[in-house]
Amino acid sequence: MTSSTTLEFSEMLIEGAKEVFETMIFMSIEKSPDATAPLGDNILGTITFTGDVQGCIGICCSKSCATSIAANMMGLDNASELSQEEIADAVGEVANMVMGSFKARLLSNYNTINVSIPSVVSGANLDTMLIDGQNRAVVPVMIDEHQARLMLLTKAKS
């Protein structure tokens, strides 16, 4: 078992996210050269994991991006009927699916990864904070025409 570097983790995360967005949400997600954090009201979906490596992955996007994701996941043409809870559900489910795809990649290097349940937070200028000796990666991405961020906090088992 070899430990992965933060760069390797973030590559696995973006690959995992691409798989999910292309095959299950039918939107494109690409690394963006623009590292400017999207400001204003955002929605952040996170999910934590423990085991041979522990941490948290997150996806942070604008409410309009989250609404498009929810509409695509539910096959709706008219996104205006979506409730706050349906939009939050969709962001939590994206975090869950990306975690699944990321976990599949982690398992080539680690034996045990236990995934918890997603949680979803709304607010302005959202940012995950480093705790507990974790390493952090923030990957600016474009989800179709929306600027968003993938986030990753990891810490190897001590």
Added chain:
Amino acid sequence: MTSSTTLEFSEMLIEGAKEVFETMIFMSIEKSPDATAPLGDNILGTITFTGDVQGCIGICCSKSCATSIAANMMGLDNASELSQEEIADAVGEVANMVMGSFKARLLSNYNTINVSIPSVVSGANLDTMLIDGQNRAVVPVMIDEHQARLMLLTKAKS
């Protein structure tokens, strides 16, 4: 095994939080009649759990409240030397300890509760969003002179 109501869960959460704040952080925490959410820049520590009941607990407070908590936990007189990471660590650790105390109370009604690791988010107007058929309780509290909120999302095992 009888399921608890959202009101019972929130009572267990405030009791668990009191135990932690009084015995380990040496600050008081009391339910506040003022349900006004603290605005401005906040820090939110959350921790998720799965098992016979699943969900998330959170503690949301101002940066100055989080700084006081960190200084008390570390036994510092001068909080001005604390780094962002030390403050975030303290909020994550509070979420972890309150979860432990809440879990001890849950175990009188439920057999299996698996706790994940905390995550900490900064931002303005932070709020947890309901997902996945969860029930939600928000308990406004005063931590010494600081207005703060305890949050709870729960869902019984289906």
